[in-house]
Amino acid sequence: MIIVSACLLGFNCRYDGTGRPDKTLLLPDVRPYLVPVCPEQIGGLPTPRVPSEIDTGDGSHVLEGRARVVSAQGADVTDNFLRGAEEVLRFMKLMGISAAIMTEKSPSCGVHHIKRNGVTVPGYGVTSSLLKKHGVVIVSSERIADDIGFLLGKVV
Ligand code: SF4
Numbered sequence: 001m002i003i004v005s006a007c008l009l010g011f012n013c014r015y016d017g018t019g020r021p022d023k024t025l026l027l028p029d030v031r032p033y034l035v036p037v038c039p040e041q042i043g044g045l046p047t048p049r050v051p052s053e054i055d056t057g058d059g060s061h062v063l064e065g066r067a068r069v070v071s072a073q074g075a076d077v078t079d080n081f082l083r084g085a086e087e088v089l090r091f092m093k094l095m096g097i098s099a100a101i102m103t104e105k106s107p108s109c110g111v112h113h114i115k116r117n118g119v120t121v122p123g124y125g126v127t128s129s130l131l132k133k134h135g136v137v138i139v140s141s142e143r144i145a146d147d148i149g150f151l152l153g154k155v156v
Helices: 059-063 078-095 126-133 141-155
Strands: 002-005 034-037 052-054 069-071 099-102 113-116 119-122 137-140
Touching: 002 141, 034 078, 052 059, 052 113, 059 078, 059 126, 069 078, 078 126, 099 126, 099 141, 126 137, 137 141
Parallel strands: 002 034, 002 099, 099 137
Antiparallel strands: 052 069, 113 119
């Protein structure tokens, strides 16, 4: 099985109440292997919700207590993001899952990039940072069409 950011499978779980379905993931020979998770919802945040950003560094700094996740209204939602990340990791260990496809640029799921002040900057989201730290193979949503064969080869 492969963990997937739920918005990529069409769940309307993004901050603005929309999804971002990816057509490759919805192919009949791919979708049976996918398990959707939304770390921000799992961490207790509502949908729709005020968008948030990591205030400095990236998700790894949040895990180390050196950065916070702050909503556009100034609320500190770091605990929600940490809880969501830890729950996803706990579930993956429980199910023996070691691969994930995550939504690029999200403060939770970003793989190579996140957003700060509306600008794309290098870095991992909080959940992707925690998964990476625990050896999970992570594919960016921007590489799905290129890397899905590689990922399926690891789990099938
Ligand atoms: Fe999608 Fe991840 Fe944001 Fe949830 S937290 S809406 S799964 S990018």
